[in-house]
Amino acid sequence: MIRTMAGVVLTGHGGLDKLEYRTDIPVPSPGPGEVLIRVAAAGINNTDINTRIGWYSKAVTEDTETGGAQGFESVDNTDASWSGTPLSFPRIQGADACGYIKAVGDGVDPSRIGQRVLVQSIQPLREHPPFSCITFGSECDGAFAQFTLAKSEFAHPVHCGWTNAELASMPCAYSTAENMLQRASVGAERVLITGASGGVGSAAVQLCKRRGAYVIAVSSRSKADEVLDLGADEVIDRNADLVTSLGKMSVDVVIDLVAGPQWPSMLEVLRRGGRYATAGAIAGPMAELDVRTLYLKDLSLFGSTYQADEVFPNLVSYIERGEIRPALSATYPLKEIARAQQDFLAKRHIGKLVLLPPEVPE
Missing domain, CATH: 3.40.50.720 (NAD(P)-binding Rossmann-like Domain)
Incomplete structure (x- = not known):
């Protein structure tokens, strides 16, 4: 198992310059109830950009595009996350993860290793019901890296003929x-x-x-x-x-x-x-x-932010039964995240843009 990985870290609220591509990030280890996922593809969402630029701060009154590339001068870092609490940096963003379970922590069935999974983007905080939740890639590290961690209950197996990039267009x-x-x-x-x-x-x-x-x-x-x-x-x-x-x-x-x-x-x-x-x-x-x-x-x-427990499993079932189809517009290498987000902000595409991390040697 490799010890370091490639990924993009967000170093603070601001412009595209706050996204730093690195190849020396330690590969995380799964704790109790967690799984380690090799990320195969990671979608781009408005929430990734909104979090980067601090758009959720009540000090910001403009539209997303106004600060999408350069950020906002008026951001108050104390309420600049969607949850209204300060983010800790550096943070690996990425609300959309499609990948394969490579290792499991204590309490997780080892037979899960090898499963292709989608990570649930909005994750309820069981200790603070109702309507308390976090977003994958905001309050915890997310998918913009070769590996990521997720709680086992939020890593949903999916069985279909779609590509990894197509699946990564779904979660958020x-x-x-x-x-x-x-x-x-x-x-x-x-x-x-x-x-x-x-x-x-x-x-x-x-x-x-x-x-x-x-x-x-x-x-x-x-x-x-x-x-x-x-x-x-x-x-x-x-x-x-x-x-x-x-x-x-x-x-x-x-x-x-x-x-x-x-x-x-x-x-x-x-x-x-x-x-x-x-x-x-x-x-x-x-x-x-x-x-x-x-x-x-x-x-x-x-x-509408908090999601009831049935929402994500229902989505997976729609995928597996062929009741919906992906609207994938383009893919980019992970290291080209700045170009991908610029294209995202230009709004010339239909559907989703997806990032592909470097392949991991087996």
Whole structure:
């Protein structure tokens, strides 16, 4: 077993210069209840960039893209993680891990060695229920390295013919989307999805169709055909006025990853008794709410981070039964993480970008 590994460490909140590729990182050892995973592929997510730039700090009011490459001057390090508690550095990020179990700690069945697994991105803190959780690659080291550790219960075996890169496109984006749909009780109804060409948005399109919904996707005009191919029933340009395009009280559910200036119109297009769920705000976290719209229409608003225990196993079952498919756009060597994140921020792709660590000699 090798003693050191290649990986990317985040040295502090800030720009791309805070990502340091190293080849001398000690390979971790699994403790009780843990497994050591050889990472085969690691997806890129908004949460990786948001954590790097400190976007979760309440001192930041701009959209993600504004500080995506250079960071923000206004970050307060004491609340710059998604959990609101300071991060410890250096940190190996990476919320998406597909890999193979290479070793197990005490209390873990040795027969698990060799399993191909997906690591659950949002992990509940059993000692602090409910709604207490951590994100893999934020409050603990994650997938941007040749090896990573995970609690055995959060390393889910998966059996399918997908490539490692395709599987690595799933954990964070698809579990986030599935959780939003579960929280909002989405069924066979009219659903509006913003940011539909991104990782979570494209996942939500597929997962809504799986539930029998009629999907209205919001995306750039240049990506409309690809979003339709994912299963959307119609696509609205992201610069269009939602009320003019759809009409007031025309949809049952809004699944939102964007927020920003368009947010009030999302409540206008909801029917009476409609539901709104969000797990992101890439167009900006500050939004204006007319409280009269909320209570006079009997709307329900759902924030969505913590995931119930069944969400990730359900996702794995959808993969194994062929009910969803990956939306993999491109792969990059791990050492090119800065270029990959720049491409991610440019938003010219559909679905997910995935990093591939160097192969490990057997």
